[in-house]
Amino acid sequence: MDKERLTAREAGLLNCLDCHMLTTKRDGALQMRCPHCGARLHLRKSNGMARTWALLITSLILLLPANLLPIMTVTYLGEKEPNTIIEGIEHFIQSGDYFIAIIIFFASILVPIFKVAGIMLIMISIQKRWKTWLKHRTLMFRIIKFIGRWSMLDIFVIAVMVALVNLGTLTSITPAPAATYFAAVVISTILASNTFDTRLIWEGA
Amino acid sequence: MTKFQLNTRAIEPEGLIACPECDLLIRKAEPGPGVKSFCPRCRSMLFHVKRNPVERTLILSLTGLIFFVPAMVLPIMTLNALGLEQSANVIQWVSALFRTGFHMVGIVVLLTVVVIPLLKLLLLFYVSMAIRFKTDWHNLGSFFRFYQRMDEWGMLEICMLGILVSIIKLKDLAQISYGLGLFCFVLLLTITLIASATLDEHKYWSLIKNVKSFNRCVPPEAGLSWKKEWTKSV
Numbered sequence: 521m522d523k524e525r526l527t528a529r530e531a532g533l534l535n536c537l538d539c540h541m542l543t544t545k546r547d548g549a550l551q552m553r554c555p556h557c558g559a560r561l562h563l564r565k566s567n568g569m570a571r572t573w574a575l576l577i578t579s580l581i582l583l584l585p586a587n588l589l590p591i592m593t594v595t596y597l598g599e600k601e602p603n604t605i606i607e608g609i610e611h612f613i614q615s616g617d618y619f620i621a622i623i624i625f626f627a628s629i630l631v632p633i634f635k636v637a638g639i640m641l642i643m644i645s646i647q648k649r650w651k652t653w654l655k656h657r658t659l660m661f662r663i664i665k666f667i668g669r670w671s672m673l674d675i676f677v678i679a680v681m682v683a684l685v686n687l688g689t690l691t692s693i694t695p696a697p698a699a700t701y702f703a704a705v706v707i708s709t710i711l712a713s714n715t716f717d718t719r720l721i722w723e724g725a
Numbered sequence: 726m727t728k729f730q731l732n733t734r735a736i737e738p739e740g741l742i743a744c745p746e747c748d749l750l751i752r753k754a755e756p757g758p759g760v761k762s763f764c765p766r767c768r769s770m771l772f773h774v775k776r777n778p779v780e781r782t783l784i785l786s787l788t789g790l791i792f793f794v795p796a797m798v799l800p801i802m803t804l805n806a807l808g809l810e811q812s813a814n815v816i817q818w819v820s821a822l823f824r825t826g827f828h829m830v831g832i833v834v835l836l837t838v839v840v841i842p843l844l845k846l847l848l849l850f851y852v853s854m855a856i857r858f859k860t861d862w863h864n865l866g867s868f869f870r871f872y873q874r875m876d877e878w879g880m881l882e883i884c885m886l887g888i889l890v891s892i893i894k895l896k897d898l899a900q901i902s903y904g905l906g907l908f909c910f911v912l913l914l915t916i917t918l919i920a921s922a923t924l925d926e927h928k929y930w931s932l933i934k935n936v937k938s939f940n941r942c943v944p945p946e947a948g949l950s951w952k953k954e955w956t957k958s959v
Contacts, residue, residue, distance in 0.1 A: 525766065526750050528743035531736040533750070536744035538870045539930040556934060557866045579820045612894075620893050623886075658746055658767045672837065672880055676887025681894065683813035683821035684804045691806070691898070695827045703833045705741035710877070722747040722767065 527722070546658045565717040572643060575712035579636055580706045587629070590696035592678055596618045598689065600633065602696055605629065627673040628702070635671075635709045639716060646720050657721050666711045675699065677714040731761060744896035760830060778925035784855035789846045791957065796913040799906030801888065806899035814906050815839060826880055837880040842917060845879050848872040849920060856932045865933045876921065881914040 528535045535544045539557035546552065552561045589604030603611070605628050612621035642657050678695050685693040742753045747767040748846075758776040763769065796815070803812035810906055813821070815838060822831035852869045855862040888907070895901055 526736075527748040528750055529748055531750055533736065533741075533743065535740050535745060537745055538873060539866075540742060540745065540927060541742055541930070542741055544736075544738060557930065559870060564943065586937070605836050615897065617893055619926075620890055623890065625903065655767055656745075658769070662746075662769070668881055669877060669880060670886075672889050673890065675830060675833065676838070676880075676884045677824055677891050677894070678830070679818040680813075680888055680891040682889070683818040684811055684826060684895065686801065686811050686821065687804070687806055687809040690809060694825045695822065695830060699827055700829050703830050707833070718746040718767075719748040722749075 521537065529563055529723075531542045534563060536561055551617075554604050560689070564652040564719060564723075565715060568645065568715055568717040568720060569646070570714050571715040572639065575708045575715065576640055576643075578635055579632070579705050579708040579712065582701050582708065583636070585633060586632075586698050586701040586705050589698040589701065591674065591702060592681065593696050594685075595694070605702070622676065624677075627670050631667055631671045632709060633703055634666050635668050635713070639709075639712055642721065643716075646723075653658050655723055658718050661713070661716070661718055661721075668706075668710050668713055671709070674701075675706070742771065744771060760850060763953060766809060772927060773925070775923055775925040775928070778923055778928050779853055779857050782849055782920055783857055785847050785916055785923065788919060789916040790850060792847065792909050792913045792916065793843055796906060796909035799909060800904035801906040801910060802892070802904055803902045804895065804899050805902065810919040812904060814904075815910070817849070828927050838884050841879040842881050842913070843873050845872060845875055846917065846920070848875070852929065852933070855936060856929065857934055862936075867880040868931060869933060871927065879917065880919055881910075883909065 522594065528542060532545045534552065534554075535542055536544050536554040536557060536559055538559040539554060541556040543561060545563070553559065554561050555646060587605055589623060590604050591608065593600055593602045595601070604626075609621050609625050609629075612618075612624065638660060641662055644659060645653075678693075678699055679695045682695055685691060728777065736750075740753050741750050744767060746769040747764060749764060749766045751764065752770070754762065756772060758774050760772070760774050761770060762772045768785055768882050777875040783940055798814055800814050801810040803810060819835045819839070822828075822834060831935050848868050848871060851862070852865055852872065854860070859867050888910075892901060
């Protein structure tokens with residue numbers, strides 16, 4: 521045992537993800553609570569793979585309307601101009617704000633797509649029982665989890681603009697259907713990374 | 726050594742911790758303040774011991790609560806175009822989304838910018854107060870757990886970036902003047918970020934355990950099954 525690495529599962533211990541205390545697993549107990557903090561204990565997050573897949577597929581489906589439909593409508597002197605996310609980025613490039621264009625492009629387009637693709641890759645690697653790149657896959661997941669929340673940026677931009685640009689007949693901005701879909705994409709990807717259990721990456725190896 | 730043998734071996738959890746990301750068992754060390762320790766296998770951070778975490782978090786959460794209401798109610802910025810003026814605070818952002826019929830988006834903004842940041846500060850203040858003054862308050866463990874779960878859903882910093890992006894978007898369209906609300910919002914955001922940086926979750930859990938009242942929220946038969954103990958039929 522000295523050289524061999526032992527995991528909590530192999531030692532018959534349950535790790536409480538809330539208070540980080542270990543508890544000995546009782547034989548046959550269906551559901552245990554942490555004696556230190558009262559949280560429900562699971563050997564692995566319950567139905568981790570199935571839930572994560574379901575949420576990932578949901579966000580993949582929602583990504584289509586979020587990117588293809590207009591996300592906000594700019595009305596200027598009675599003329600309505602609906603804008604999709606990509607058209608919004610084009611406006612920034614045309615007006616020379618490259619830095620903002622890059623930020624929006626990252627937060628609204630690259631991050632959601634990479635997040636879904638990245639978690640899917642990790643899930644497939646677990647199901648195919650790949651035994652390599654363990655550390656890198658864990659690191660990749662950590663990065664995905666960290667940057668995922670920042671996709672919410674576009675929703676806040678819309679919230680600020682809609683409230684502020686409301687100058688009667690002159691000009692106004694209203695949200696368009698993609699805003700709802702986009703918020704749903706971000707929420708379901710955050711939930712997907714929460715239901716995923718990184719310990720599964722190390723399980724097969 | 727096979728897994729079967731390992732299973733039969735009684736390993737006491739005392740003095741051990743398991744990595745939350747790769748499940749590796751590691752001997753618990755008691756590092757000094759400021760020390761970070763990482764899992765030797767997957768390099769996830771296990772501990773980051775902070776200096777005076779309770780006092781600092783208590784003060785910061787109280788300061789955050791003071792700035793919370795002004796940050797939400799005072800106007801963030803005002804837009805001027807051709808003599809027309811429009812100013813908005815955070816609450817008006819939400820009501821504008823509701824007015825235009827985007828209730829779901831409105832609820833998401835309301836939760837991530839108003840409700841959850843407020844809840845986080847209140848929970849931190851409550852738990853820190855109870856720990857600091859060792860008082861008999863209810864449900865400390867549940868409240869702290871709720872804080873941990875809420876943590877990533879408070880999105881003040883992302884909202885701040887959203888404000889910056891919209892300032893750049895609007896600067897050509899009209900004249901923008903900044904309100905006192907923006908100042909309070911930046912302060913609230915900074916304080917919230919520092920508060921979650923000074924918070925030491927491990928320390929908090931061990932202190933919560935020490936507070937006497939804590940026994941109340943754990944049933945006496947803790948560690949057993951909570952519904953019914955089933956035994957395997959051999």
